[in-house]
Amino acid sequence: MKSLSNHQQLQRFLIASHFTRGNLVIYFFLILSLFSILMVGVLGIDKENKTLFPQEAIVRFEIFDFNYYKISPLGVEIFAYGKIGRENKKQENELEDFNINHYLFDTHTQETLHSHFALYDNNTINFPQGVYYIRNDTQFWSQRATYTPSLKELLGNGDFIIASNTYRIKGKNITYKDNKISANTIKGILITDKE
Structure with missing residues (x-):
C-alpha cells in the first residue's frame, strides 16, 4: 500500500506541477496583454504634442x-x-x-x-x-x-x-x-x- 500511496503522491505532484506550469503560461500571457494595453494607453496620450520629430x-x-x-x-x-x-x-x-x-x-x-x-x-x-x-x-x-x-x-x-x-x-x-x-x-x- 505504501508503494501505491507513493505512486499516488507522485501522480498528484505531477498533476499539481502540470497545473502550475499551465497557470504560469496563462498568467504570463495575461500580464503581457495587460502591459500591452497599458503601453498603448500611455503612448497614445497627447500623441500630437509629444512626437519625436514634429x-x-x-x-x-x-x-x-x-x-x-x-x-x-x-x-x-x-x-x-x-x-x-x-x-x-x-x-x-x-x-x-x-x-x-x-x-x-x-x-x-x-x-x-x-x-x-x-x-x-x-x-x-x-x-x-x-x-x-x-x-x-x-x-x-x-x-x-x-x-x-x-x-x-x-x-x-x-x-x-x-x-x-x-x-x-x-x-x-x-x-x-x-x-x-x-x-x-x-x-x-x-x-x-x-x-
Whole structure:
C-alpha cells in the first residue's frame, strides 16, 4: 500500500506541477496583454504634442552640390549649380552659393546670376544678401533685391551699381519694370572714346 500511496503522491505532484506550469503560461500571457494595453494607453496620450520629430521640423528636401539643366529643342537653355538647396519651415526654397547661366537663343546672349543666398516661394525670389547679374558687357549688383519672374520685375533695396564698358552708375533702391530702370539718388560716370 505504501508503494501505491507513493505512486499516488507522485501522480498528484505531477498533476499539481502540470497545473502550475499551465497557470504560469496563462498568467504570463495575461500580464503581457495587460502591459500591452497599458503601453498603448500611455503612448497614445497627447500623441500630437509629444512626437519625436514634429512635422514642422522635417524638411521635405535638401540637396548638396547640385546641378540643374533646362534643355530646350535648341539646346541647354539654363544651367544652374549651387552648394545647398532645401525647403524651410515656411515652405520656401533656400538656395546657397548658387549660379544660374541662361542662354537666350533668339539674341545669342548669355545671362549670369550669382547670389550667396536666396529664398524662392514659387512667386518671388528674395535676395537678402545681395545679387550679381551679368549680361554681355553690363554688370549689375544690388545690396538686396526681390525679383518676380511672372512680372519680370526687380525691386532693389539699398545700394546698387550698374557698370559696363561705357558707364558706371551708382544709386539706391533700383526698380526694373516694363523694360525701364528707375532709381533714387543716381550718380553716374559716362566714358566716351574722346580723350
